[in-house]
Amino acid sequence: MMQTPDQPPTLVCLIGPPAVGKTTVGQALSRVTGFRLFHGHVVSDALSPYFPFGTPSFTRLSDAWRRMFFAEAYVAGLDVVTTVAWRFDVPADMETISGWLEPFQSGGRVVCVELVAPLAVRMERNRNEDRWRQKHPYWVTDDYLQQTDATHRYDSGGAFPLDVPHLRLDITHLPAEAAADRIVEHFGLSRIDGDRDGR
Numbered sequence: 001m002m003q004t005p006d007q008p009p010t011l012v013c014l015i016g017p018p019a020v021g022k023t024t025v026g027q028a029l030s031r032v033t034g035f036r037l038f039h040g041h042v043v044s045d046a047l048s049p050y051f052p053f054g055t056p057s058f059t060r061l062s063d064a065w066r067r068m069f070f071a072e073a074y075v076a077g078l079d080v081v082t083t084v085a086w087r088f089d090v091p092a093d094m095e096t097i098s099g100w101l102e103p104f105q106s107g108g109r110v111v112c113v114e115l116v117a118p119l120a121v122r123m124e125r126n127r128n129e130d131r132w133r134q135k136h137p138y139w140v141t142d143d144y145l146q147q148t149d150a151t152h153r154y155d156s157g158g159a160f161p162l163d164v165p166h167l168r169l170d171i172t173h174l175p176a177e178a179a180a181d182r183i184v185e186h187f188g189l190s191r192i193d194g195d196r197d198g199r
Contacts, residue, residue, distance in 0.1 A: 009074055010035070010189065011104040013097075014083045016115035017154035018145055019122040021171055021179075022083035025115060028180035034192045035079040038069060066100045074103035087152040094161055105164070111187045114156060114168040115179070119149050121172050 012035065014022045023039045030037040043065050044053065051058040073080050082100075087093045104110045117125075123145055148154075160166045167186050171179050184191060 007190075008108040009077050009104060010079045010109040010111070011070070011073075011101060012081045012183070012187075012189070013101060013110065013112045014081065014115060015086045015112060015154075016083075016117075017122060018085055018148055019126040020115045020117050020154075021125060021176060022085075022115055024176045025113075025171065025179045025183075026081045026083050028176040029081050029183055032177075032180050032184060032191055033079065033081075033189050035081045035189075036073070037081045038073075039083040040085065063096055063099070070100050071103045074106075074108055080104075085148075085154060087154060088156050088161070089153040098162065101162075101164075110162075111165045111167070112160065112162060113183055114160070114166070116155055116168065116170050117172045119145065122149075 012029065014026055014029075016022050023037075023041070026037045026039055029035065043062050047058050047061055047065075051061065070080070070082075084097060084100075086097055101110050123142055126142065126145055156168070158168065160168075165187060167183065169179060169182060174182070183189070
């Protein structure tokens with residue numbers, strides 16, 4: 001969906017740990033709003049065969065790609081849903097992610113949604129066939145989930161560090177479609193059918 005001049009473009013940033021359901025909720029949200037989905041693995045899966053995840057080359061290219069994408073999306077007036085596994089214990093993540101969101105913050109609208117679910121639920125979702133089809137094999141092992149959960153903090157704990165509208169959403173028992181509806185209602189996003197809840 002492309003906004004008209006009196007409706008600045010919106011960026012919805014879905015945040016959460018690996019396998020919480022960011023892409024699945026993003027797909028549902030894209031269906032009901034028409035927003036374009038730019039999920040994190042678009043970049044990661046393209047780069048990881050050449051530059052291992054976490055290496056300096058991977059990090060520089062990933063950051064540059066996302067910065068350029070969001071800058072161009074804002075200029076084009078696109079409404080976008082994106083996903084990111086923000087490690088709140090890593091200060092560099094704050095600076096990096098702020099840089100990605102900055103074009104929309106400067107003249108558009110940014111809203112952030114934290115998706116949360118316990119590790120046991122995420123490990124079960126990790127075995128979903130749809131996830132295996134969409135993700136690089138590196139991202140879909142139990143060992144990877146357990147390691148990342150033990151190493152990093154993916155939950156802000158309610159102290160969200162950005163000054164933007166924010167929603168923390170427990171999706172342990174919430175289907176993706178219901179989560180998308182909750183996000184639309186909370187932030188007053190436009191639906192494809194033209195209904196608008198409060199914005």
